[in-house]
Amino acid sequence: MDVARRAGCSVQQIRVLENAGVLPPAARTASGYRVLGPDHVEAAIAYRALAAAVGPVEAKPIMRAALGSPAATLVALVDSAHARLHAEREGLRSAKRAAAEITREPVGDARPSDAMSVGELADALGVRSSTLRHWEAEGLLAPERTKGRRRAYAPADVRDARVVDQLRRAGYRIGALRDLMPRLRRRRGWDGVAGALRAREADLDARSRRLLEAAAALHTLLERSSARAR
Numbered sequence: 001m002d003v004a005r006r007a008g009c010s011v012q013q014i015r016v017l018e019n020a021g022v023l024p025p026a027a028r029t030a031s032g033y034r035v036l037g038p039d040h041v042e043a044a045i046a047y048r049a050l051a052a053a054v055g056p057v058e059a060k061p062i063m064r065a066a067l068g069s070p071a072a073t074l075v076a077l078v079d080s081a082h083a084r085l086h087a088e089r090e091g092l093r094s095a096k097r098a099a100a101e102i103t104r105e106p107v108g109d110a111r112p113s114d115a116m117s118v119g120e121l122a123d124a125l126g127v128r129s130s131t132l133r134h135w136e137a138e139g140l141l142a143p144e145r146t147k148g149r150r151r152a153y154a155p156a157d158v159r160d161a162r163v164v165d166q167l168r169r170a171g172y173r174i175g176a177l178r179d180l181m182p183r184l185r186r187r188r189g190w191d192g193v194a195g196a197l198r199a200r201e202a203d204l205d206a207r208s209r210r211l212l213e214a215a216a217a218l219h220t221l222l223e224r225s226s227a228r229a230r
Contacts (some may be wrong), residue, residue: 003036007044014044019222022063039224043067046217048063054081054117055213066218074222078215085208092200095170099193115144115152124158124164132161138174140164140181160184163193172200 004011014036017023023043026034043063050059065074122129127143135141136151141160143151160181168175168182180196 003040003044006041006057006101007047009044014040017044017047020060022060024067025069039221042220042224043216046221049210049217050081053207054084059214062218071222074218078211078218081211085204086210089204089208090102092170092197092204095166095172096194096197098166099163099197102159115154116158118143118151118153121153121158121161125161129164135161135164139178140174142171167193167196167200170197170200171204174194177209 003015007014010015014023015034018026018034018040023036023040026036026040029035043066046066046196047059047063050062053059054062062074062077062081063075116124118129118132122132125132132151136143141153141157141164143153143157146152162178163184164181167180176196176199180193184193
């Protein structure tokens with residue numbers, strides 16, 4: 001199907017998107033075949049770019065607004081998507097500054113009395129104790145145990161927890177952190193964290209570009225709709 005090829009989708013994806021209300025309803029021939037045109041191509045391109053930028057769940061209501069709501073509704077939804085990406089970028093900037101400071105702090109010559117309990121560390125970070133336990137279960141943290149089997153977070157462990165907290169606030173996923181944190185503990189350096197943040201920034205840049213691409217396709221759809229209404 002020419003529309004599927006031009007939109008970079010499979011024929012089945014075009015059918016699924018139409019059924020989901022993401023594409024305009026297709027006209028049918030007498031024998032039941034779909035008749036698709038430029039609007040379907042633009043809508044499919046817009047949806048694919050939106051899904052890459054903000055995820056398919058958020059992309060669908062934006063597309064439905066583009067096809068059946070006043071322009072002001074669509075513009076507000078796109079503005080919200082831009083605002084969320086901007087908030088992620090601001091969080092990333094904060095995480096870069098904080099993580100740089102955290103990983104440069106000296107953690108040597110620690111004494112047993114310097115260790116923190118799970119409750120103390122949770123309070124200091126503003127997270128739940130269960131969050132710290134989850135991070136440990138995922139391999140992000142590796143605190144020592146006291147003779148009574150209680151967790152004891154030495155200064156290096158506290159530093160790791162602070163790094164994880166900042167990266168999580170910047171939108172970094174558990175899976176990526178699961179690979180990063182053991183390497184950071186071995187190297188005790190900033191390079192691993194800095195590389196992770198650079199990768200996050202590159203992903204955010206790519207998503208922002210896709211949102212711009214989607215906005216251009218949505219604008220084309222609106223222009224066509226306005227022209228038909230005149």
